[in-house]
Amino acid sequence: MSQQVLFVCLGNICRSPTGEAVLNRSIATLGVDVQVDSAGTIAAHVGHRADPRMRAAGEARGYRFDSRARQVTADDLRPGRFDYVIAMDRENLQDLRRLAAAETDHIVLLSDFLDSSWPRDVPDPYYGGPDGFEQVLDMIEAAVPAILKRLADRQT
Numbered sequence: 001m002s003q004q005v006l007f008v009c010l011g012n013i014c015r016s017p018t019g020e021a022v023l024n025r026s027i028a029t030l031g032v033d034v035q036v037d038s039a040g041t042i043a044a045h046v047g048h049r050a051d052p053r054m055r056a057a058g059e060a061r062g063y064r065f066d067s068r069a070r071q072v073t074a075d076d077l078r079p080g081r082f083d084y085v086i087a088m089d090r091e092n093l094q095d096l097r098r099l100a101a102a103e104t105d106h107i108v109l110l111s112d113f114l115d116s117s118w119p120r121d122v123p124d125p126y127y128g129g130p131d132g133f134e135q136v137l138d139m140i141e142a143a144v145p146a147i148l149k150r151l152a153d154r155q156t
Helices: 015-030 052-060 090-099 130-155
Strands: 003-009 034-040 084-087 107-109
Touching: 003 015, 003 090, 003 130, 015 034, 015 052, 015 130, 052 130, 084 090, 084 130, 090 107
Parallel strands: 003 034, 003 084, 084 107
Antiparallel strands: none
């Protein structure tokens, strides 16, 4: 049975589509049955592709950004819809927990999959320079093996 992961950031044009792209490439390489999606807590960029700076940074590392921004819904957060809803920072995590109508154990932070040497929040690179987009990629790439392990552990 396919497992499902939803990455969530503010506008769904930088961090969460990067999570989607990085995890998608990893599952394609490993042949794992995981469906990946991304969304934002606000509707400001609905229908847009990922930020061109984020796409350029990710494509330089071999990632494909195929999704279009959408806003997260309460249905996305209901238990059983997604195995993990992964928020990029604590502010979005709080917004998701407020929107959820039921238990939220499956709504977690990306940093829950990282060791303590990483920041607790994935910084939003939107208003910064190129280094911010590289940091987002670094953090997500570091977290994906632990995400895949946790998904595999759920299947056993």
